[in-house]
Amino acid sequence: xxKVVEARKLAKRYKGAVEALREVSFExxxxxxxxxxxxxxxxxxxxxxxxxxxxxxxxxELYIKGENMKNVPPHRRDVSMMLENFALFPHxxxxxxxxxxxxxxxxxxxxxxxxxxxxxxxxxxxxxxxRMPNEISGGQRQRVALARALIIRPSVLLLDEPLxxxxxxxxxxxxxxxxxxxxxxxxxxxxxxxxQEHGLSLADxxxxxxxxxxxxxxxxTQIYNDPxxxxxxxxxxxxxxxxxxxxxxxxxxxxxKTEFGTFKARHPAAENARDLVGRRVAYIVxxxxxxxxxxxxxxxxxxxxxFNTYYYFGxxxxxxxxADAQTRVKSVxxxxxxxxxxxxxxxxxxxxxTKATIVSKPSVVEGVDIEELIYGK
Ligand SMILES: Nc1ncnc2c1ncn2[C@@H]1O[C@H](COP(=O)(O)OP(=O)(O)OP(=O)(O)O)[C@@H](O)[C@H]1O
Ligand SMILES: [Mg+2]
Numbered sequence: 482x483x484k485v486v487e488a489r490k491l492a493k494r495y496k497g498a499v500e501a502l503r504e505v506s507f508e509x510x511x512x513x514x515x516x517x518x519x520x521x522x523x524x525x526x527x528x529x530x531x532x533x534x535x536x537x538x539x540x541x542e543l544y545i546k547g548e549n550m551k552n553v554p555p556h557r558r559d560v561s562m563m564l565e566n567f568a569l570f571p572h573x574x575x576x577x578x579x580x581x582x583x584x585x586x587x588x589x590x591x592x593x594x595x596x597x598x599x600x601x602x603x604x605x606x607x608x609x610x611x612r613m614p615n616e617i618s619g620g621q622r623q624r625v626a627l628a629r630a631l632i633i634r635p636s637v638l639l640l641d642e643p644l645x646x647x648x649x650x651x652x653x654x655x656x657x658x659x660x661x662x663x664x665x666x667x668x669x670x671x672x673x674x675x676x677q678e679h680g681l682s683l684a685d686x687x688x689x690x691x692x693x694x695x696x697x698x699x700x701x702t703q704i705y706n707d708p709x710x711x712x713x714x715x716x717x718x719x720x721x722x723x724x725x726x727x728x729x730x731x732x733x734x735x736x737x738k739t740e741f742g743t744f745k746a747r748h749p750a751a752e753n754a755r756d757l758v759g760r761r762v763a764y765i766v767x768x769x770x771x772x773x774x775x776x777x778x779x780x781x782x783x784x785x786x787x788f789n790t791y792y793y794f795g796x797x798x799x800x801x802x803x804a805d806a807q808t809r810v811k812s813v814x815x816x817x818x819x820x821x822x823x824x825x826x827x828x829x830x831x832x833x834x835t836k837a838t839i840v841s842k843p844s845v846v847e848g849v850d851i852e853e854l855i856y857g858k
Contacts, residue, residue, distance in 0.1 A: 484508045484509065484547070485511055485513075485545065486543075486544070487507075487508050487509075487542075487543070487544040488506055488541065488542075490504050490541040491504070491538050491542075492538065492539050492540045492541050493536070502528060504695075505690070505694070507688055509669050512669065513669055513686060514660070515671045515672075517671065517687070518690065518716060519716070520691065523690045523691055524690055524693045526642075526673065529639045533555055533558070533562040534550065534553060535555055535562075545560065545637065558637075559635055560635050561638055562640075563626050563627055563629075563630040563638070571613070573614075574610065574611055576597060579632055580597050582629060583632055586633065596632055597632070600628040604624040604658065604662070619646065620651040620655070624655070627643070627659075627662070634668070640673070642675075643655065652676075656679050656682065681705065681717060681718075684700070686698065686699060689704065691846055696712050696713040697710065706838075709842065710845060711844065714765055720765050720768075721766050721811060722765050723739040723763070724739065724762075724851055725737035725738050725740075726759065726762070728758070730758055733747060734746065735757060741805075757841070763851050764837065765838055766782075766838075767836070768812050771810065771831075772812060773812065773828050773830060773831075774831040780832065781834040783829050785827065786830055789801040791820075796815070797816055798820065799812075800820065802830060
């Protein structure tokens with residue numbers, strides 16, 4: 482498949498020596514919804530600005546549809562960007578804001594009118610055309626900003642944190658609309674977020690960034706189920722983690738000795754079996770796979786804990802247990818599942834080895850060790 486965006490070892494250092502991008506390489510295919518996720522300051526906006534051409538990079542290469550973008554100005558790139566705060570022109574009506582891109586391209590009045598109508602219909606903002614940006618709601622401004630970026634039908638639409646400036650209900654609505662719009666009109670959508678839920682639910686593929694480096698690139702399920710680093714695993718969801726040492730390896734499983742006993746996990750696809758024995762690793766199992774054991778359960782992994790507390794989220798319950806004074810273990814169950822326990826009650830938790838895995842690398846960033854990332858020492 483044709484690559485629409487290709488970044489090779491992009492690096493960027495701002496004046497004052499902040500290394501915003503240290504080495505970022507990735508490829509985006511035609512019609513992909515590609516999400517860039519990472520903590521604040523990891524370089525997400527820097528990367529999007531470089532793709533848009535409003536910021537230059539120091540080294541590496543950037544190609545859009547096979548063309549090297551070095552020295553290609555923003556308006557000559559087949560790219561459109563929706564900025565973080567929507568940035569509508571305050572002195573123009575909604576209609577003029579949306580039409581702006583096509584005006585700049587010198588399109589005639591009838592075509593502009595047709596396209597603006599299409600956009601307002603697609604984004605459900607009909608009837609607002611004559612208002613000024615300060616006369617519409619935050620959610621409507623967001624959709625006008627999207628219409629303005631989309632109207633030129635760019636090959637690449639860049640969205641920098643489009644979900645972070647509105648309340649939760651609107652975020653969800655806008656996210657759903659983005660997915661529908663993407664399905665409807667296609668093209669590459671590249672969106673930054675630090676919200677794992679939006680990232681996982683929208684992405685065809687995602688890139689997890691940390692300190693200007695790539696932690697992992699993959700589909701949401703690849704990263705969720707087969708993380709390559711502990712950082713990537715943590716970034717896409719809740720995790721139970723135990724530090725341990727690999728004792729034994731079989732073709733499909735590994736046994737990890739931890740301070741709570743020896744736990745079995747499935748063999749991580751990416752790792753070479755021979756290299757694992759004796760290695761310090763993080764053993765990980767997500768809370769939705771951990772259950773309170775019944776007497777007769779024949780599961781591979783058992784852990785004795787005390788019940789601590791629970792959180793009710795409407796459709797699910799998060800149960801919190803203590804394995805020792807510092808170590809919390811979480812279990813997520815459906816709110817329909819029966820669960821009763823007294824605080825301090827001793828219980829046994831269990832989970833199948835096929836749902837647990839290990840990571841031997843804390844992060845792609847040098848100098849982070851496993852214990853530090855697990856225990857926050
Ligand atoms: N114009 C600038 N001059 C100097 N340093 C900058 C500039 N813009 C960003 N930085 C720094 O570069 C790093 C990356 O910034 P960037 O805005 O790309 O992060 P981000 O991932 O988008 O963060 P956030 O999630 O908070 O938006 C940060 O350390 C930031 O302080
Ligand atoms: Mg940013």
